[in-house]
Amino acid sequence: MKKHNFYAGPCILSPYTIKNTIAAIEDFAGTGLSLLEISHRSKPFVAVMDETRALIKELMNIPEGYEVLFLGGGASMQFCMVPYNMLKKKAAYTDTGTWAKNAIKEARFFGEVEVVGSSADKNYNYIPKGYSIPADCEYFHYTSNNTIYGTEVLDTPEVNVPLICDMSSDFMSHPVDVSKYELIYAGAQKNLGPAGVTIVIVKKDAVGKSGRPIPTMLNYQTHIDKESMFNTPPVLPIYSCLMTLRWYKELGGLKEIEKRNIAKAKLLYDEIDRNELFMGTAEMEDRSRMNVCFVMTPPYKEFEDEFIKYCDTKGIMGLKGHRSVGGFRASLYNALPIESVQVLVDAMREFETMKRK
Numbered sequence: 001m002k003k004h005n006f007y008a009g010p011c012i013l014s015p016y017t018i019k020n021t022i023a024a025i026e027d028f029a030g031t032g033l034s035l036l037e038i039s040h041r042s043k044p045f046v047a048v049m050d051e052t053r054a055l056i057k058e059l060m061n062i063p064e065g066y067e068v069l070f071l072g073g074g075a076s077m078q079f080c081m082v083p084y085n086m087l088k089k090k091a092a093y094t095d096t097g098t099w100a101k102n103a104i105k106e107a108r109f110f111g112e113v114e115v116v117g118s119s120a121d122k123n124y125n126y127i128p129k130g131y132s133i134p135a136d137c138e139y140f141h142y143t144s145n146n147t148i149y150g151t152e153v154l155d156t157p158e159v160n161v162p163l164i165c166d167m168s169s170d171f172m173s174h175p176v177d178v179s180k181y182e183l184i185y186a187g188a189q190k191n192l193g194p195a196g197v198t199i200v201i202v203k204k205d206a207v208g209k210s211g212r213p214i215p216t217m218l219n220y221q222t223h224i225d226k227e228s229m230f231n232t233p234p235v236l237p238i239y240s241c242l243m244t245l246r247w248y249k250e251l252g253g254l255k256e257i258e259k260r261n262i263a264k265a266k267l268l269y270d271e272i273d274r275n276e277l278f279m280g281t282a283e284m285e286d287r288s289r290m291n292v293c294f295v296m297t298p299p300y301k302e303f304e305d306e307f308i309k310y311c312d313t314k315g316i317m318g319l320k321g322h323r324s325v326g327g328f329r330a331s332l333y334n335a336l337p338i339e340s341v342q343v344l345v346d347a348m349r350e351f352e353t354m355k356r357k
């Protein structure tokens with residue numbers, strides 16, 4: 001049976017990415033060696049790094065003065081690297097869920113953190129707005145998409161201090177004006193490739209200002225100077241990312257990807273709003289296009305487990321919501337085709353017919 005992968009991360013990758021990664025594991029670039037056993041400093045792999053970097057710059061329209069880095073340690077490592085490199089005295093953060101909270105916790109090792117907005121009062125079902133950022137903050141950090149709660153910030157916040165963003169779960173899902181940011185980071189495993197590499201887009205003149213000594217591996221300058229080759233980079237995930245990026249380019253770039261993501265999200269949210277068995281958990285205006293969180297309405301609450309089992313019979317995978325929200329979460333990352341969303345919507349309609357009281 002065809003499977004429909006709604007997992008939140010790691011998650012669906014394009015068939016193009018998987019097919020070409022398998023091929024390179026068998027024979028990388030006609031070398032007769034596997035991608036897994038070739039030197040990261042070999043010519044064909046250096047070419048992979050160069051093309052991956054160039055395609056990210058091209059697809060995201062990254063201006064001069066920025067560097068694209070490929071680092072290990074996941075997005076979670078950036079929770080500490082960002083303040084280690086950027087925070088002298090004080091920074092502003094919004095608290096929009098688990099990942100934001102983790103980022104705040106790490107920043108507090110390095111300086112004062114002012115939480116300028118929080119949606120903790122409503123289990124993070126909205127994006128805080130109308131906050132103001134004290135002018136003496138060295139940067140403002142926010143999470144653009146809250147993977148667990150299904151809220152998303154689509155428009156770059158207009159702020160008066162340097163801007164830093166955790167874009168892990170909506171990276172390259174729509175065009176972004178990179179010039180408004182000092183630094184953007186994203187773990188690859190939600191829209192780009194397998195787990196193991198984190199993309200960091202950093203303005204070169206933003207680093208080196210913290211005034212504190214920074215261990216070599218945690219210092220952005222090291223990776224800028226060595227073009228992400230100070231130590232062995234995650235060769236396999238980077239190669240898979242390149243395949244995904246080639247596919248994105250083939251599709252027509254981020255504007256086209258955004259168009260598809262809007263259509264997928266609309267199809268599912270429209271059904272959630274129409275179907276009396278289901279309701280969304282995030283505030284309408286802050287709904288995420290990437291992670292659609294929903295539950296069963298009170299009269300039907302008892303059927304949640306049964307709906308998951310029903311979805312199993314249709315090949316729908318990974319629909320269970322995060323334990324802190326419950327219900328369901330359908331992740332509609334770039335590689336998920338709209339046909340899979342239609343299968344889910346059909347299952348919701350059939351289930352409604354079976355259960356409507």
Ligand SMILES: *Cc1c(COP(=O)(O)O)cnc(C)c1O
Nearest residue numbers: 074075076099147166168169187
């Ligand atoms: C998944 C996720 C993370 C954590 O990423 P790791 O690579 O596992 O450290 C951080 N932030 C957001 C928004 C995420 O969705």
